[in-house]
Amino acid sequence: MTPGEIVAIVIAGVIVLFFTALIIRTALNKPKHAPVELAPPVQIDKDKAVQHLREAVRIPTVTMVEDYVDNVQPFIDYRNWLEKAYPLLNEKAERTIIADYSIIYHLKGKNPALKGGCYLSHIDVVPAPVDGWEHPPFSGELTDDGYIYGRGTQDMKGHMIALLEAVEYHLSQGKVFDRDLYLCFGHDEEPGTSIVGASSIVKHLKDKGVEIEFVIDEGGTVIDGKMLGIPHTVALIGAAEKGNGDLEIVVRKSGGHASNPNPPTADGVLANAICKIEKNPMKTRWTALTKETFKELSPYCGGSALGRIFKFALTNRDVMSPLVKFIFTLAAPMTNALVRTTFAPTMLWGSDARNVIPKEAKVNINYRMITGEKAEDVKAYLEKLLKKDVKKGRVEVKLLNYSNPSAEADVHCTAYENIRRSILETFDDIVVAPYMFIAASDARFYNPLTDNVFRFGPFINSLDDQARIHGINERLHVDQLEKATAFFIRCLDNTLAE
Numbered sequence: 001m002t003p004g005e006i007v008a009i010v011i012a013g014v015i016v017l018f019f020t021a022l023i024i025r026t027a028l029n030k031p032k033h034a035p036v037e038l039a040p041p042v043q044i045d046k047d048k049a050v051q052h053l054r055e056a057v058r059i060p061t062v063t064m065v066e067d068y069v070d071n072v073q074p075f076i077d078y079r080n081w082l083e084k085a086y087p088l089l090n091e092k093a094e095r096t097i098i099a100d101y102s103i104i105y106h107l108k109g110k111n112p113a114l115k116g117g118c119y120l121s122h123i124d125v126v127p128a129p130v131d132g133w134e135h136p137p138f139s140g141e142l143t144d145d146g147y148i149y150g151r152g153t154q155d156m157k158g159h160m161i162a163l164l165e166a167v168e169y170h171l172s173q174g175k176v177f178d179r180d181l182y183l184c185f186g187h188d189e190e191p192g193t194s195i196v197g198a199s200s201i202v203k204h205l206k207d208k209g210v211e212i213e214f215v216i217d218e219g220g221t222v223i224d225g226k227m228l229g230i231p232h233t234v235a236l237i238g239a240a241e242k243g244n245g246d247l248e249i250v251v252r253k254s255g256g257h258a259s260n261p262n263p264p265t266a267d268g269v270l271a272n273a274i275c276k277i278e279k280n281p282m283k284t285r286w287t288a289l290t291k292e293t294f295k296e297l298s299p300y301c302g303g304s305a306l307g308r309i310f311k312f313a314l315t316n317r318d319v320m321s322p323l324v325k326f327i328f329t330l331a332a333p334m335t336n337a338l339v340r341t342t343f344a345p346t347m348l349w350g351s352d353a354r355n356v357i358p359k360e361a362k363v364n365i366n367y368r369m370i371t372g373e374k375a376e377d378v379k380a381y382l383e384k385l386l387k388k389d390v391k392k393g394r395v396e397v398k399l400l401n402y403s404n405p406s407a408e409a410d411v412h413c414t415a416y417e418n419i420r421r422s423i424l425e426t427f428d429d430i431v432v433a434p435y436m437f438i439a440a441s442d443a444r445f446y447n448p449l450t451d452n453v454f455r456f457g458p459f460i461n462s463l464d465d466q467a468r469i470h471g472i473n474e475r476l477h478v479d480q481l482e483k484a485t486a487f488f489i490r491c492l493d494n495t496l497a498e
């Protein structure tokens with residue numbers, strides 16, 4: 001044997017050993033949690049919950065911006081309606097109106113030494129022009145196949161009503177929780193920026209010296225595990241949320257008449273800049289939370305070829321990181337969004353005459369920042385990417401409104417464990433993992449009160465139904481409302497116990 005052959009055999013042996021070790025490690029990757037039994041069913045007054053959601057939808061609490069800036073009355077009507085619909089809550093809890101239209105209900109617990117729990121919802125909904133709706137958006141129509149139609153049924157009056165039904169249920173049973181319960185209902189979540197309700201609620205609680213153990217808001221998601229090769233439903237609890245913002249790429253050049261162009265024009269430079277940004281996304285990164293997501297999910301992958309590949313790759317994510325990131329960026333926009341800051345060009349401006357070359361052309365880029373990155377980092381990245389044109393003074397990167405990513409909650413805290421348990425006690429054949437919520441919610445304002453800020457909406461909606469949020473024919477099935485109420489009954493019980 002030549003020395004070359006010996007080296008080749010040794011290298012081959014090392015590679016075989018290495019992959020054998022990875023395969024053994026994958027085979028040993030089993031779920032680490034003790035199984036949780038489904039809770040015995042409780043008698044929920046489903047008809048009443050359905051009636052309440054229909055009534056809630058009929059009060060058009062369209063968020064008060066732009067054409068709806070004076071849409072005050074529905075918010076007052078809604079608040080008055082809550083008084084009638086939930087008599088026990090209104091009798092036993094203290095209600096405080098914040099920033100004119102937001103509401104806090106404070107229900108005292110048995111043990112004042114314990115920190116309280118905050119359950120959030122927002123009262124406002126996005127506008128719903130009636131065109132294209134099978135049933136008018138503020139009619140709360142109930143169809144023969146069990147759907148309640150209307151704006152807000154999913155985002156998020158369905159969530160709020162399920163929560164309130166659960167609170168009322170417990171009160172009807174004479175329950176007094178160990179911890180104080182704060183129901184915090186903001187009135188202006190939907191515009192996305194300059195949110196007064198949530199920040200004023202937090203300031204109010206902080207000023208009063210209220211101590212909070214955990215926060216639960218909408219968000220998170222329930223998905224079909226098949227997309228990750230998991231033969232179960234997967235419930236994802238949002239333990240952080242991405243930051244979001246807008247920026248403009250502005251190109252300035254001498255314009256002129258279209259009869260004697262001198263390329264590159266401002267439009268040309270802008271087009272190149274957009275292509276460059278799309279082709280050169282920011283680096284992928286594992287955050288502590290995304291690592292947790294896949295540590296939790298990987299033992300459940302399997303059952304199909306795709307599942308086994310995912311299980312192998314995710315179990316060995318530490319040594320196969322570049323490959324896993326590569327798979328993620330290609331697999332789906334959602335998995336790509338979990339591992340990096342994303343850019344989406346949205347609005348474009350150029351010349352306003354057909355025969356005039358503009359002096360200025362610009363694009364709006366909506367960006368979503370992964371935890372650990374800030375708006376200033378995004379600006380610096382884009383300036384570096386476009387540095388030639390920036391140096392020449394013809395391109396400017398202008399930060400507009402933004403909100404940086406939230407902190408990542410510790411998913412080993414008791415509150416997280418209680419939410420996880422409540423999901424498993426309510427839904428059959430489901431796997432739970434934490435993740436980085438890729439949209440925005442009021443929850444991000446609550447970090448001054450506690451690190452334990454979580455997002456979870458207990459609804460298993462089809463992709464078709466999910467796509468109706470903020471769109472036409474938003475609807476919720478009555479069985480979903482019932483299940484969500486059952487979830488909140490468990491969750492209140494678990495999280496507010498000592």
Ligand SMILES: [Zn+2]
Pocket residue numbers: 122155156189218
């Ligand atoms: Zn919402």
